[in-house]
Amino acid sequence: xxxxxxxxxxNLSALRRVFAxxxxxxxxxxxxxxxxxxxxxxxxxxxxxxxxSVDKYISHNxxxxxxxxxxxxxxxxxxxxxxxxxxxxxxxxxxxxxVNDMRNTVFRKILHQNxxxxxxxxxxxxxxxxxxxxxxxxxxxxxxxxxxVADTLTIIAIITVMAVTDWRLTLVCLATFPLLILATxxxxxxxxxxxxxxxNAVAALNAFVQEHLTGMYIVQxxxxxxxxxxxFDTINREHRDAxxxxxxxxxxxxxxxxxxxxxxxxxxxxxxxxxxxxxxxxPGIIISFVLxxxxxxxxxxxxxxxxxxxxxxxIAADRVFTVLDSEEYLKDNGSESAEGIKGEVIFxxxxxxxxxxxxxxxxxxxxxxxxxxxxVVGHTGAGKTSLISILNRQYETEAGEILIDGRNLKxxxxxxxxxxxxxxxxxxxxxxxTITDNITLRDESITQERVIDVCRMLGIHDFIxxxxxxxxxxxMERGSTLSQGQRQLLSFARxxxxxxxxxxxxxxxxxxxxxxxxxxxxxxDKLIKGRTSIVIAHRLSTIRKADExxxxxxxxxxxxxxxxxxxxxxxxxxxxxxxxxxxxxxxVL
Numbered sequence: 118x119x120x121x122x123x124x125x126x127x128n129l130s131a132l133r134r135v136f137a138x139x140x141x142x143x144x145x146x147x148x149x150x151x152x153x154x155x156x157x158x159x160x161x162x163x164x165x166x167x168x169x170s171v172d173k174y175i176s177h178n179x180x181x182x183x184x185x186x187x188x189x190x191x192x193x194x195x196x197x198x199x200x201x202x203x204x205x206x207x208x209x210x211x212x213x214x215x216v217n218d219m220r221n222t223v224f225r226k227i228l229h230q231n232x233x234x235x236x237x238x239x240x241x242x243x244x245x246x247x248x249x250x251x252x253x254x255x256x257x258x259x260x261x262x263x264x265x266v267a268d269t270l271t272i273i274a275i276i277t278v279m280a281v282t283d284w285r286l287t288l289v290c291l292a293t294f295p296l297l298i299l300a301t302x303x304x305x306x307x308x309x310x311x312x313x314x315x316x317n318a319v320a321a322l323n324a325f326v327q328e329h330l331t332g333m334y335i336v337q338x339x340x341x342x343x344x345x346x347x348x349f350d351t352i353n354r355e356h357r358d359a360x361x362x363x364x365x366x367x368x369x370x371x372x373x374x375x376x377x378x379x380x381x382x383x384x385x386x387x388x389x390x391x392x393x394x395x396x397x398x399x400p401g402i403i404i405s406f407v408l409x410x411x412x413x414x415x416x417x418x419x420x421x422x423x424x425x426x427x428x429x430x431x432i433a434a435d436r437v438f439t440v441l442d443s444e445e446y447l448k449d450n451g452s453e454s455a456e457g458i459k460g461e462v463i464f465x466x467x468x469x470x471x472x473x474x475x476x477x478x479x480x481x482x483x484x485x486x487x488x489x490x491x492x493v494v495g496h497t498g499a500g501k502t503s504l505i506s507i508l509n510r511q512y513e514t515e516a517g518e519i520l521i522d523g524r525n526l527k528x529x530x531x532x533x534x535x536x537x538x539x540x541x542x543x544x545x546x547x548x549x550x551t552i553t554d555n556i557t558l559r560d561e562s563i564t565q566e567r568v569i570d571v572c573r574m575l576g577i578h579d580f581i582x583x584x585x586x587x588x589x590x591x592x593m594e595r596g597s598t599l600s601q602g603q604r605q606l607l608s609f610a611r612x613x614x615x616x617x618x619x620x621x622x623x624x625x626x627x628x629x630x631x632x633x634x635x636x637x638x639x640x641x642d643k644l645i646k647g648r649t650s651i652v653i654a655h656r657l658s659t660i661r662k663a664d665e666x667x668x669x670x671x672x673x674x675x676x677x678x679x680x681x682x683x684x685x686x687x688x689x690x691x692x693x694x695x696x697x698x699x700x701x702x703x704x705v706l
Contacts, residue, residue: 128431128432128434128435131431131432131434131435131438132257132262132431132434134434134438135215135219135254135257135430135431135434138215138218138219138222139211139215139258141218142211142214142215145207145210145211145214146211148207149204149207149208149211149263150263150266152200152203152204152207152267153204153263153266153267153270154270155200156197156200156201156204156267156270156271157267157270157271157273157274158274159193159196159197159200160197160271160274160275160412161274161275161277161278161279161409161412162193163190163193163194163197163408164278164404164405164406164408164409164412165278165282165405166186166189166190166193167190167401167404167405167408168282168399168401168402168404168405169186169401170183170186170187170190170401171399171400171401171404172399172400172401172402173401174186176399176400176401204267208258208259208263208264209258209259211258211263212254212255212256212257212258212259213255215254215255215258216251216252216254216255219251219254219437220247220251222441223246223247223251223437223440223441224247226440226441226443227243227247227440230443230445231445231511231512231513232506232511232512233445233471233512234443234445236471239324239327239328240324240327240328240331241320241321241322241323241324241325241326241327241328242320242323242324243440244323244324244327245319245320245323245324246436246437246440249316249319249320249323249433250316250433250434250436250437251433251437253316253426253429253430253432253433253434254430254433254434254437255430256426256427256429256430257426257427257430257431257434260423260426260427261423261426261427261430262427264423265420265423265424265427268416268419268420268423271412271416272413272416272417275409275412275413276291276413278409279406279409282402282405282406283398283402283406285388285392286385286388286389286392286398286402286406287406289384289385289388290381290384290385290406290409290410291381292381292384293377293380293381293384296377296380297374297377297417300370300373300374300377301370301417301420301421302421303370304366304367304369304370304421304422305421305422305424305425307362307363307365307366308363308366308367308421308422308425309425309428309429310362311359311360311362311363311366312363312425312426312428312429313429313432314355314358314359314362315356315359315360315363316429316432316433318352318355318356318359319356321352321355321356322352322353322356325348325349325352326349329345329349367422370421371418374414374417374418377414378410378411378414381410381414382407382410385403385406385407385410386403389402389403389406390403450530450531451527451528451529451530451531451534452528452530453524453528453529453530453533454529454530454533455521455529455530455533455534455536455537455618456533456537458521458522458537458618458619459487459488459522459618459649460487460488460521460522460537460618460619460648460649461485461486461487461520461521461522461523461649462484462485462491462508462519462520462521462619462649462651463483463484463485463519463520463521463523464481464482464483464484464504464517464519465482465517465518465519465520466480466481466482466516466517466518467480467481467482467504467507467514467516467517467518467519468480468514468515468516468517469500469503469507469512469514469515470515471503471512476672477500477503477672478500478503478504478507478514478672479671479672479673480517480673480674481500481504481517481669481672481673481674482517482674483665483667483674483677485649485651485665486649487522487618487649488647488648488649489649489650489664489665490645490649490650490651490652490662490663490664490665491650491651491652491663491664491665491666491667492652492653492654492660492663492665492666492667493651493652493653493666493667493669494653494654494660494666494667494668494669494690494693495668495669495670495675495693496670496693498671499669499670499671499672500669500671500672501623501653501669502623502653503672504651504669505540505621505623505651505653507519508526508538508619508621508651509534509535509538509540509621510526510527510531510534510535521534521619536615536617537617537618537619538617538618538619538620538621539612539613539615539617539619539620539621539644540612540620540621540623541605541608541609541611541612541620541621541622541623541644542608542623543623545601545604545605545607545608547592547599547604547607548592549591549592549593550591550592551586551588551589551590551591551592552581552584552587552588552589552590552592552607553565553568553588553589554592555592555607555611556568556571556572556607556610556611556614557611557614558611563614565588567614568588568610568614569588571610571613571614572610574613574643575606575609575610575613575639575640575643575644576636576639576640576643577606577607577609577610577636577640580603580606580636602636602637605637606636606637606640609637609640609641609644612644613643613644617648618648618649619648619649619650619651620644620645620648620649620650620651621650621651621652621653622641622644622645622650622651622652622653622654623653642662660680661680663679663680664679665677665678665679666678666679666680666683666690668683668688668689668690668693670689675688675689676688676689676690678690
């Protein structure tokens, strides 16, 4: 079945799952259902009372009775208005509450997905699932099935009262209904297609904008603004055209409904007048039927649109449940606490690949004693970053075994384990917020004094104090108000704050100037002191101090040893070392 056909099919299973989220709010759901029944019951009462007013009191000049029945109508109007307000409020409250719970569930799922999930899923698509699709699910409650049930009950009640009052007149009034059914079917199909196009266009817009805002530096650096604007214009036009299709359907449908209503009223007046002349009907009946028709056509106007809203809500729910049903999460989490681990790391014949056809690590083995430092070097694509990604289980290995303090990595609770592994990456990600927020990651259990102590220990307290506001300096999105070196120093503080047993530094001194490198090198020296450390670096100043150096090439271990022994061997490490030294000489010249 094609994706288009699948989208058009009404998914009852998804609808049931949505209503399962309403389970904790059954009382509200039952209240809304009861209000729908009550409102449907009292909807025909006011036209009926008007009929009585005309035929019994106005035609016989009974003023006292007319005043009394008018007061009854006023009271009924007030009661109906209050009930309708409560119905609307509670149904929308239910929708927003269910969406709140679903959105939390989806975001919790997203947070716990394996990193591989994000390798194959556009961030803009997940944004659409978490925000736009959730709003469509809210419509299931506010404008969808609850409203449809309420309107259906109202229509049944009105037609029943009309038929009981005068079945011949009712048949005449409903003679135009086949036209209404045809118009409604055309409208439903047209708007349904439009809604689907709009949803797809919104997802495409979100993905495109998210990607290009993140990569704005590259867009501008390569003067690609106009070219990317052209791509955006194409997607944006699709969004506009889809909406215009829907607008056209609305523009045609509602005038047609008005014409059909006018035809029904015309038939009512024509046939009703002849009945009055022949004493087969009363003026009150004709007036009440005019009111009945208006009450009848009001929900009928929106019924088709509400069915489309319901279907789009169900389609959105199906997409959201696709995220919730994803199996790309850690399934075999351990139960052992990593608290108190010393940090001994052993890799035994590790094989790993991102894709079946492209192996990344091939039989990697090494033993890193607790408190020692291992430097990992190699050309781009050698597998250095992959090695550290599997150590904290962001990816799962294909074969082999990783031991920490003699225990298999998978026996540890993943969250406990990660809390004992500190990571400093080359591309530091900072969130919008203060310096303190970014160091503590908004962990309220960490005091400001603790943050300051860590920054003093790393020698970065003075640099932070020089910023406007100091530790309250507002870091903009992705740390755009700070230099690369400043962002890197904050990431060191973030890592040290949690006092990790194992420290991972991934190209932590790359892309910074010499002066900042000195500060970073001092911070690294303090960070790795007494900790098990794995350092990936191109800078020889960092590598030389390592207790052992591991040379990777195309996912395999080519050499192991300390700096002096590897230089003496004049192998792969020697070539890398020589290339770096030659590059430094050229920079000096």
